[in-house]
Amino acid sequence: MKPAPFDYVAATEMGEALEALHQGGTEARVIAGGQSLMPMLNMRLARPATLVDITRIPELSRIEAKGDNVTIGAAVRQSTLERWPDLADRVPLVRAALPWVGHTQLRNRGTVCGSVAHADPSAELPLCLIALGGTVTLRRRRKTRAVAARDFFQGMMSTDLAPGEMITSVTFPAHKTGTGYAFREVARRHGDFAIVACAAIARPDGTATLSVGGVADTPRTLDLPADAQGLDEQLNEFAWHLQARDDLHATARYRRDLVRQLGRATLKEALSCRD
Template sequence: MKPAAFAYVRADTLDEVLETLAAEGGDARILAGGQSLMAMLNMRLAKPKVLVDIMRLKELVHIDDKAGVVTIGAGVRQAALLEWPELVQKLPLLALALPWTGHVQTRSRGTICGSLAHADPSAEVPLCMIALGGEVHLRSARKRRRVPAKDFFAGMMATTRADDELIEAVSFPKAQAGRCAFREVARRHGDFAIVACAATATAEGVRLSVGGIADVPAARDWPRLEGSALDDALNAFAYELDARDDVHATARYRRDLVRLIGRDLVREVLQ
């Protein structure tokens, strides 16, 4: 298939991007890596009148490590973050999850912020955002604002970003002493997750985050749980996600994965 006709703007400045978004609103879409957007254009699931290409803006290609927070610009590709020498030390959960994000070819084009904008509930980066309690940095011609991860995802492939706003960057708190773990089940490595789970140790106990089931990634914070108490908490969480049957898996199978993987990951990070 071919996309519907659209105008193409190759932005040379950030001001040009913001002015175009202000003028076109919901009729404009940002093109960064394009690994999700181009497929949606070809299937005509998205029909923007204007496509704004931001990938030549050098000021958006940065990884900053300051004051306990790592900030990743909108132009940073997934492969570039994976190659960042400090990733394992500063953001170990992303180091575990990113190799599951698509394939080498797609990671070389896809961006971290683009994955957040697409907001696929099966995607690894949104799951890590929820697990780590990150923030999305939004900018328009009117103002700048930051939105916590828990308030950013509004539903399946929907966010609270306004039509005239650009995701300028995303920030993650740097890892502390606690452990983290990630595991995903898919038909093939690189396919969309049937279920993906991330566990992070916290000062109070553990946070378990799950993607691939509900319309948005979900997380639960628990004290140190063991035995039947952990099993009961996992079972309740699995049912709260409201899993549904589809062509990839049954709801029962997804609930079983949450219970089985969740138990393994919680035990791993609390060792």
């Protein structure tokens, strides 16, 4: 199939893009990499009246490391971030997760913010953003707001993005000395959607965070206190709390087992990686 007819705006500055989105309202969509949107257009699952291309806006193609944060513009491709020389030092969790994001060809076109906007519960980058406590910056014609990642994702492919609004950047907290990070995933084949993905953060004070994607409608997080006792019991309770469902990729029971086993292994790796 081919997309339904739509108007195309190739914006070269933010004002132009925001005005087009304002005029289009609920019938306007942003396109950058198009790796999620184009298949939906071709299958006519999405029928926007206007597509606003933001790839020509210079300020959206920047990676900025300032203080304790790394900010990724909405037009930054996943492969660009993957090749950023400071990635391993500044955001090691994202560095560990990026090779699991699709295949090289997809990362060459797909954008970081596009994955966040699509809000697939199996996607690796939204999982990392939630695990690290990152933020999403949203902008409309006369307003800019920053939303915590845990509040931005509201359900399966559902976000806090309002009509006429676009993501301009996402911000990841940078690596802190003494903290360990780990990412693991199980999929039917490398590059496929995750059956279960785990991101773990182990802090100098002994506390840890395990975030899990691919099970619930959004990535979910388990915060573990210092010297946590009964880890197996906590992981088992967390696995049931996620309310896994059977689908064509895996059974609910298999997903629960992965949360227990992959979760423990990812936490152990994060603890061993503390510098």
